[in-house]
Amino acid sequence: MSPLFRRKAAPHERLVTLIRKPGCHLCDDAQVVIEKVCGDLGVPFELRDITHDQELHDQYWEQIPVVLVDGEQHTFWRVNEERLLRALTD
Numbered sequence: 055m056s057p058l059f060r061r062k063a064a065p066h067e068r069l070v071t072l073i074r075k076p077g078c079h080l081c082d083d084a085q086v087v088i089e090k091v092c093g094d095l096g097v098p099f100e101l102r103d104i105t106h107d108q109e110l111h112d113q114y115w116e117q118i119p120v121v122l123v124d125g126e127q128h129t130f131w132r133v134n135e136e137r138l139l140r141a142l143t144d
Contacts, residue, residue: 063124065095065096065097065142066096066097066098068097068098068123068124068142069097069098069099069100069122069123069124069125070088070091070092070097070098070099070100070121070122070123070128070138070142071099071100071101071102071121071122071123071125072084072085072088072099072100072101072102072119072120072121073102073104073110073114073118073119073120073121073122074101074102074103074104074118074119075103075104075105075118076103076105078118078119080118080119080131080132081118081119083132083133084119084121084132084133085101085119087133087134087135087138088121088133088138090135091135091138091139091142092142095139095142095143097142104118114130117130117131118130118131119131119133121133121138123138123141123142128141
């Protein structure tokens with residue numbers, strides 16, 4: 055379907071996933087940004103720990119923290135608040 059005719063997803067229909075590990079200061083920084091943006095917009099988010107999921111570890115261990123928006127990789131290492139906001143509102 056053409057992007058012109060797609061229905062824009064409501065905030066509660068979106069999902070942001072932070073893939074992280076304990077003791078990671080970049081992960082902590084990313085979580086602060088995600089909590090702020092998602093909280094402001096009413097978008098749910100989840101935290102996933104690579105130390106508890108071998109598949110996530112194998113896929114992302116060199117990039118953490120990794121942020122997924124609706125299951126698609128949005129960014130890694132550093133989260134830009136404005137860029138995340140645009141991804142969730144455009």
